[in-house]
Amino acid sequence: MNFELSEEQKNYTETVSKFVRRExxxxxLPLEQxxxxxxxxxxxxxELGFLNLSIPESxxxxxxxxxxxxxxxxxxxxxxxxxxTSAMCNDLANVVIALHGTPEQQSRFLRPFVEAPLIASFCxxxxxxxxxxxxxxxxxxxxxxxxxxxxxEKCFITNASxxxxxxxFCKAGSPKGLMMACVIVPCDLLARAETAEHPNGSRxxxxxxxxxxxxxxxxxxxxxRLSNTAAVTFEDVPIGEDQVIGDRRRGFQYVVxxxxxxxxxxxxxxxxxxxxxxxxxxxxxKERKQFGQRICDLPVARDTLVKMWKKIELxxxxxxxxxxKVETKAEDRGIYASLAKNTAAEAALxxxxxGLHLHGGYGFMSEYEISKLARDAxxxxxxxxxREVQDMIVGRELV
Ligand SMILES: Cc1cc2nc3c(=O)[nH]c(=O)nc-3n(C[C@H](O)[C@H](O)[C@H](O)COP(=O)(O)OP(=O)(O)OC[C@H]3O[C@@H](n4cnc5c(N)ncnc54)[C@H](O)[C@@H]3O)c2cc1C
Numbered sequence: 001m002n003f004e005l006s007e008e009q010k011n012y013t014e015t016v017s018k019f020v021r022r023e024x025x026x027x028x029l030p031l032e033q034x035x036x037x038x039x040x041x042x043x044x045x046x047e048l049g050f051l052n053l054s055i056p057e058s059x060x061x062x063x064x065x066x067x068x069x070x071x072x073x074x075x076x077x078x079x080x081x082x083x084x085t086s087a088m089c090n091d092l093a094n095v096v097i098a099l100h101g102t103p104e105q106q107s108r109f110l111r112p113f114v115e116a117p118l119i120a121s122f123c124x125x126x127x128x129x130x131x132x133x134x135x136x137x138x139x140x141x142x143x144x145x146x147x148x149x150x151x152x153e154k155c156f157i158t159n160a161s162x163x164x165x166x167x168x169f170c171k172a173g174s175p176k177g178l179m180m181a182c183v184i185v186p187c188d189l190l191a192r193a194e195t196a197e198h199p200n201g202s203r204x205x206x207x208x209x210x211x212x213x214x215x216x217x218x219x220x221x222x223x224x225r226l227s228n229t230a231a232v233t234f235e236d237v238p239i240g241e242d243q244v245i246g247d248r249r250r251g252f253q254y255v256v257x258x259x260x261x262x263x264x265x266x267x268x269x270x271x272x273x274x275x276x277x278x279x280x281x282x283x284x285x286k287e288r289k290q291f292g293q294r295i296c297d298l299p300v301a302r303d304t305l306v307k308m309w310k311k312i313e314l315x316x317x318x319x320x321x322x323x324x325k326v327e328t329k330a331e332d333r334g335i336y337a338s339l340a341k342n343t344a345a346e347a348a349l350x351x352x353x354x355g356l357h358l359h360g361g362y363g364f365m366s367e368y369e370i371s372k373l374a375r376d377a378x379x380x381x382x383x384x385x386x387r388e389v390q391d392m393i394v395g396r397e398l399v
Contacts, residue, residue: 009068016050016075024079031080032372035225037162038083045087046117050076052110054091054261056098059110066261070268070323074316077272081376082226084269085383086119089158089227092262092384093120093167096182096254099261100246108242109165109184121163123154123232124255131389133255137175138168140183140239140248148239149211150183153231156383160215160230161201163187168234169255172248180251183239187213202230211237223375256334263337263384264322270344270380271319274312274351277373281305281355284362284370301358308351315340315347335397338390345381352377 005013023041024031031038045051050072057063064072069091076084090113097109112118129135138152152170160166166185171177187205205213216231246254282305285296295301322340325333352374356363363370381387 005071006068009071012050012068013071013075015048016072017078019045019048019050020075020079024083028080029367029369029372032082032225033366035220037228038080038086038226039162041083042086042119043117045076045083051087051117052090052094052113054095054098055110055114056106058103059106060114066264066327067320067323070264070319073265073268074272074275074319077269078276079272080226081269081273081380082224084272085224085227086159088262088265088269089122090118090120091265092158092258093122093163093165095261096167096245096258097184099257100182100254105184105242105245109186112164112186118164119159119162120165120167121157121159121232122258123157123160123166123168125156126153127155131386133169134180134252136169136171136180138234139171139173139175139177140181140244141173148183148241148244150185150234150237150239153233155231156219156229157215157232159228160232161203161218161228163215166213166232166234169251172251179249180255181248182245182251182254184243184245185213185234185237185239207237209238211235213237222378223372224379259384260334260337261326263341263390264319264326266380266384267315267319267322267337267340267344270341270348270377271312271315273373273377273380274308274315274344274347277348277351277355277370277377278305278308278312280370280373281308281351281358285358295358304354304358308354311347311350315344318343332397335394338385338393341384342381342387342390345377345387348377348380 023044053064053069053072073084073088076087094110097106124133126136126138140148140150142148150170164187168183168185170181172179172181187207200217202217203215212235214233219229221229285301286294288295296305318340322336325336356370356374359368359370362368365371
């Protein structure tokens with residue numbers, strides 16, 4: 001076993017870290033307070049090759065392994081987890097094409113992301129189907145002309161207002177069907193040329209072959225305000241056979257495959273945030289004096305810093321282990337992905353909350369970054385499966 005990073009991994013880590021310190025951290029508080037999509041930051045990240053890491057070598061010319069991907073997401077998250085959530089969402093949407101698409105589908109649906117800084121969305125959640133995605137009602141049905149048509153409503157979709165392509169999980173045949181399909185809905189150039197921009201930020205995309213995609217008003221969120229989240233409705237959207245990924249009855253398996261890859265990446269988001277919270281809290285407690293001493297020298301406060309550090313290191317181990325399991329396609333990768341996600345979410349919440357506490361009243365002020373980190377941390381315990389769902393997966397495997 002070798003814990004040493006490869007030269008390539010060290011290069012990526014250092015380059016992303018420099019990028020974060022140059023492009024994100026200096027203005028992070030005004031950026032976040034503006035609640036505006038970080039299009040410029042994502043474009044620069046794309047130019048440096050930090051986006052679309054799941055695109056296979058056959059399309060991109062080189063591949064980035066899962067451990068290196070986790071390191072990149074972790075470093076980006078040290079800067080801001082809204083930015084890294086938006087960036088990572090391209091892989092959340094596209095990895096199913098890399099895993100189960102034909103070479104033609106990979107070329108058609110993934111190459112545009114290599115050629116331009118496009119944004120993708122992954123559409124699984126619905127108002128009535130959150131943790132229980134089998135309750136979804138979006139569906140495709142074949143018409144008399146032999147073409148499928150997609151109808152349904154998705155909610156809480158990351159990047160929805162800016163996406164050029166949607167990966168949609170839906171029932172096959174009828175809203176109450178037992179089988180799930182995965183379809184790809186590109187709307188790239190249309191998104192720019194024919195989008196009716198509404199003042200409230202919603203958009204309506206009329207597709208040339210018929211059908212409409214509507215994205216709702218961007219959600220006003222507690223945290224991760226640099227990521228975009230909105231509802232998406234698909235109305236009579238025609239779906240050609242070549243837009244259906246793999247077997248249209250095996251969507252449930254494809255969701256599992258996507259989440260096995262993506263949960264370690266959420267863990268990377270958690271570890272990045274936890275590290276930032278620790279560094280911010282450590283710097284503050286080294287500076288501020290009470291009882292004639294630096295706060296970090298007061299024994300009970302130092303104990304809190306030690307607890308924070310231990311949680312981060314353990315979460316990092318769980319993260320790298322899970323990413324390695326994904327990279328080596330280990331059969332038990334799912335349980336390690338869930339372990340990493342929960343461990344990292346716990347570290348992120350603990351470090352952000354305790355870090356805020358170590359700032360005293362100042363931590364409650366929005367001009368202190370720790371207050372933003374405390375808001376951002378909550379979602380890590382929720383998206384891509386709430387804590388209880390991860391425990392359910394682990395429990396099921398154990399017994
Ligand atoms: C900012 C943000 C971005 C998101 N991005 C995306 C995206 O890009 N694509 C997408 O498809 N979805 C996305 N989501 C949706 C997200 O994955 C869901 O919110 C999440 O899976 C939980 O579903 P829910 O909100 O319906 O909560 P529910 O399923 O209603 O759960 C509510 C609570 O009930 C409890 N609970 C639920 N199930 C169980 C169980 N089995 N055992 C015990 N307790 C349980 C838990 O305490 C849980 O927190 C996003 C959500 C947010 C907020």
